[in-house]
Amino acid sequence: MEVSQNQYILYLENLTEAFTNQYYKGLKRLEATDEPRSYWLLACRSGTDKKKTLWKKLLLQNARSIQPTLLELDSPPLLYLGVDEVIFILDSPTGELLVRYDLGTPFLWFHSSEDQIFAVCELEIYAFTLHGGLKWTTNFPDVLKNVVKKNEHLEVTDLSDRIYRVDVLTGKTLMRASQAVSSSP
Numbered sequence: 001m002e003v004s005q006n007q008y009i010l011y012l013e014n015l016t017e018a019f020t021n022q023y024y025k026g027l028k029r030l031e032a033t034d035e036p037r038s039y040w041l042l043a044c045r046s047g048t049d050k051k052k053t054l055w056k057k058l059l060l061q062n063a064r065s066i067q068p069t070l071l072e073l074d075s076p077p078l079l080y081l082g083v084d085e086v087i088f089i090l091d092s093p094t095g096e097l098l099v100r101y102d103l104g105t106p107f108l109w110f111h112s113s114e115d116q117i118f119a120v121c122e123l124e125i126y127a128f129t130l131h132g133g134l135k136w137t138t139n140f141p142d143v144l145k146n147v148v149k150k151n152e153h154l155e156v157t158d159l160s161d162r163i164y165r166v167d168v169l170t171g172k173t174l175m176r177a178s179q180a181v182s183s184s185p
Contacts, residue, residue, distance in 0.1 A: 007047045007077065008054070008092050010070060015039040015058075027058040030097065032083035036060035040068055042081075044095060055095030059083055063106075071110040071117065076131055080117060082107035087119055089132040099132055104139075113149050116168065120147050125156065127171060136171030140164065 015024070024041070040059040046052040059068055061084045069082040077092035087101040105122040112118070116135065119126040122143045127135040142158035149155075153174055156164040165174040 007074070008072070009045045009047055009050060010072065010079070011041070011043040011045070012068065012070065013041045013043075014067070015041050024058050027056055028095075029058045029060055030081070030083070030088050031060045032086040032088075033060060033062040035062060037062055042068075044079075044092065054093065057090075057095055069107065069109060071112060073117075073130060078130075078132060080110060080119075080128075080132075082110060082119060085121075087126070089128075101126065101134065108144065111147050111149065111154075113168070118147065118149075118154065120144055125154065125166065125171070127168070135169075138166055138171040138173065 024039075038061045040061070042057045042059055044054045046054060059081075061068065063084055071080040072078070072092060073080070078098070079090040079092045081088040081090065085103045085106050087103065087107065088097060089099045090097055103119070103121050103126065104124055108120045108122060110117060110119055115130065117128040117130065119128065124137055124139050125144070125147065126137045129135055140156065140158055142160045142162065144156060145159050146157040147154055149168065152168055154166040154168060156166055158164075166172070167174055
């Protein structure tokens, strides 16, 4: 997979089938698990000189079939990386690990707005500043299936079709509907 911004081009390659510890021994590792079953090569190249590799990292994760999720910001130049139950935040130009957040449940996807990043997990949402600081976290009783930002709140739907409204500034649940209304023909 290739993710391209003007300044940087990110490459993510699954190494699970062809992984040899010896070949990638010198690479810095981002370990999302202590028992890896899947290995990914994350490389960053210059957007202006595509042949110039700026840095490489080896990602270790447990889940074989779930690809790590990347979210790159231009300003500041940060890379958010969701892997298993971990979020890594890297400096895009150098690949330096700035912070690691261990999550309570498996990471699902990122949802970004103009002033913050939301990391949606199976049973939680984490809100981050654009500079990588954790603002708040909130928990839910059932697995999440949809999150939409509407004005100053998130509308969160779980697998039981319960709908929650969460304040984007505080993470407090503003309202909970008991069930989504189903329409009958």
